[in-house]
Structures are given as C-alpha cells and as structure tokens.
Amino acid sequence: MTLRISTISITLGLALAAGAAVGDGHSQGPHASAIKNRQAVMSLYGFNMGILGAMAKGQADYDSAIASAAANNMVLLVDLDLSAMWPQGSEAGVHDGSRAKAELWANFPDVVAKMGELQAASAALSEAAGTDLDTMKAAMGPVGQACSACHKAYRAPKN
Amino acid sequence: MTLRISTISITLGLALAAGAAVGDGHSQGPHASAIKNRQAVMSLYGFNMGILGAMAKGQADYDSAIASAAANNMVLLVDLDLSAMWPQGSEAGVHDGSRAKAELWANFPDVVAKMGELQAASAALSEAAGTDLDTMKAAMGPVGQACSACHKAYRAPKN
Numbered sequence: 249m250t251l252r253i254s255t256i257s258i259t260l261g262l263a264l265a266a267g268a269a270v271g272d273g274h275s276q277g278p279h280a281s282a283i284k285n286r287q288a289v290m291s292l293y294g295f296n297m298g299i300l301g302a303m304a305k306g307q308a309d310y311d312s313a314i315a316s317a318a319a320n321n322m323v324l325l326v327d328l329d330l331s332a333m334w335p336q337g338s339e340a341g342v343h344d345g346s347r348a349k350a351e352l353w354a355n356f357p358d359v360v361a362k363m364g365e366l367q368a369a370s371a372a373l374s375e376a377a378g379t380d381l382d383t384m385k386a387a388m389g390p391v392g393q394a395c396s397a398c399h400k401a402y403r404a405p406k407n
Numbered sequence: 408m409t410l411r412i413s414t415i416s417i418t419l420g421l422a423l424a425a426g427a428a429v430g431d432g433h434s435q436g437p438h439a440s441a442i443k444n445r446q447a448v449m450s451l452y453g454f455n456m457g458i459l460g461a462m463a464k465g466q467a468d469y470d471s472a473i474a475s476a477a478a479n480n481m482v483l484l485v486d487l488d489l490s491a492m493w494p495q496g497s498e499a500g501v502h503d504g505s506r507a508k509a510e511l512w513a514n515f516p517d518v519v520a521k522m523g524e525l526q527a528a529s530a531a532l533s534e535a536a537g538t539d540l541d542t543m544k545a546a547m548g549p550v551g552q553a554c555s556a557c558h559k560a561y562r563a564p565k566n
Contacts, residue, residue: 284450288447288451292447292448295491321487324486332458332473
C-alpha cells in the first residue's frame with residue numbers, strides 16, 4: 249500500500265502561500281489555502297460517505313451504481329497526496345481556522361498508520377458497496393472507525 | 408477513457424439533501440451540500456495546479472517529486488464521479504451559492520466532452536510534471552485551457 253502523506257515541507261508551505269489559488273474560505277494567514285483545501289478533502293469524504301449513510305439509514309433507496317460510485321470516490325480521495333495541505337505551523341491555536349492539534353505533527357508515523365487504515369477500509373468498502381445493502385453497511389463501519397480514530401487523536405474541539 | 412460524470416438524478420439530489428453531511432459553507436438550500444462539495448473539487452484542482460503554477464512562475468523552486476504529486480492528484484481528482492454534486496435545480500439564479508449556468512444541464516454531452524479534455528490533459532501533465540520544469544510548463548497549458556473552456560461556457564460571473 250502506498251501511503252500518500254509523506255514529508256511535510258515548510259518550504260512548500262511558503263511556496264503555496266505565495267502561489268496557490270486561495271478561495272474565499274474562512275481561514276486567514278499564511279496557510280489559509282492549505283487549511284481550506286484539507287478541509288475540502290474532509291468535506292468530500294463526508295459527502296461520499298453521506299450518500300452511503302443515507303442508504304444505510306433508509307433515507308434513500310439502495311442503488312448499487314450510486315453506492316459504488318461513492319465508494320470508488322473514497323478510494324480516489326484517500327489516495328491523494330496531502331503533504332502540501334499539512335504544513336508545519338498550520339495547527340489550531342497557531343493558525344486561524346485550523347482544528348488540527350500539534351500532536352498530529354509530533355506523532356506523524358501514527359498519522360500515516362491511521363491513514364493506512366482509512367485506505368484499507370475504503371478499498372474494502374469499494375469492493376462491497378455495489379453488492380447489496382447489508383454488505384455495504386457492514387463495510388462502512390471500518391471507514392467510520394478510521395475517521396474517528398484520527399479525529400479523536402488529532403482534531404481539536406470546535407470553538 | 409471513462410467519463411465519470413454520468414446521469415444526474417433528482418432523486419439522488421433529494422436523498423443527499425436529507426442525508427449528506429452539510430458543512431458550514433455559504434450556500435443554503437436543498438442542494439447546499441452538493442454545491443459546497445463541487446466547489447471543494449474545484450478548489451482542489453486549483454490548489455494542485457497552484458503548486459505547479461508557483462514553480463512555473465519561479466515563486467517556488469522546481470521539485471520533481473512535489474510536481475509529480477500535485478499532477479498525480481489532478482489525475483485522481485478528475486476521475487471522481489461528480490454526478491451527485493450536480494443535481495438538477497442547483498443552477499445560479501435558482502439556488503443560492505451556485506455559479507453554474509442552466510446551459511450546463513441543457514448541454515450535458517458537451518460538458519462530458521469538456522471533462523474528457525481535462526482528464527486527457529491531466530494524464531499528460533502527470534506524465535510530464537516530474538521530468539523537468541520546461542516539460543511540466545508545456546503540459547500545464549492544456550489543463551488550463553480545459554478549465555477555461557468549461558468555465559467560459561458554463562460558469563456565471565461572480566455577483
């Protein structure tokens with residue numbers, strides 16, 4: 249398995265602050281674009297898992313093709329290289345708009361391991377999602393657990 | 408080539424409005440989550456192209472590994488199935504927060520063709536980005552042109 253979060257470079261963070269497209273996010277500061285875009289990735293995780301969640305809860309009919317598409321999207325999203333979105337100095341309390349704890353950078357091998365759990369769970373979900381509702385539901389749990397594991401360890405509470 | 412924008416389903420749009428994770432985006436209305444998340448995809452296109460753009464403009468040193476990572480991210484992002492993010496009824500003037508023209512839905516085969524251009528250009532960029540600065544720069548043009556082609560045809564001006 250390829251782990252796509254690799255070295256985090258302060259130099260790159262500065263380059264991005266200078267050069268990257270910065271939208272109209274809430275965050276302000278040198279890493280506003282990085283923070284906005286890692287939050288965009290998280291939002292896309294939630295959006296795709298929300299499609300499956302609506303089916304799991306009976307709020308939407310189970311549709312094999314739609315479920316597969318959402319699960320396949322998760323596989324693509326968790327394979328993104330996020331290095332440039334997590335520059336040093338973009339933690340909560342230091343940078344406006346961030347909820348990332350400083351522990352994330354201090355425990356980086358554990359973050360990579362947790363990302364590996366999400367990748368493995370997403371791959372399994374992608375195999376399962378198109379089969380039937382119950383198979384899909386069973387494969388959703390490990391994805392949610394992988395999300396929660398990282399959030400519990402490394403995400404600060406909302407202000 | 409697989410074109411990942413397929414049928415747009417009103418039913419799915421309603422299911423998402425009911426079930427998907429809705430963040431704190433600016434848009435409000437039944438398709439707020441879909442609009443927020445398609446804008447997240449666009450932001451991630453811009454973020455990754457911005458990494459290459461900073462190198463192309465000399466604002467950051469050319470780095471083969473970082474350039475490849477950003478270009479590979481583009482390949483993953485343009486392969487996402489965006490169907491659920493473009494529900495009918497989410498166009499500008501009808502839905503708050505949207506800049507998508509109604510023409511997008513009326514000319515859907517053309518949208519799919521334009522997406523195919525972006526996919527082809529991103530694949531070529533991914534091949535080129537790690538070679539050297541000039542090769543990378545030459546491959547960036549077609550990606551920018553594909554972005555612009557769709558924006559010119561289907562994106563309304565900012566309010």
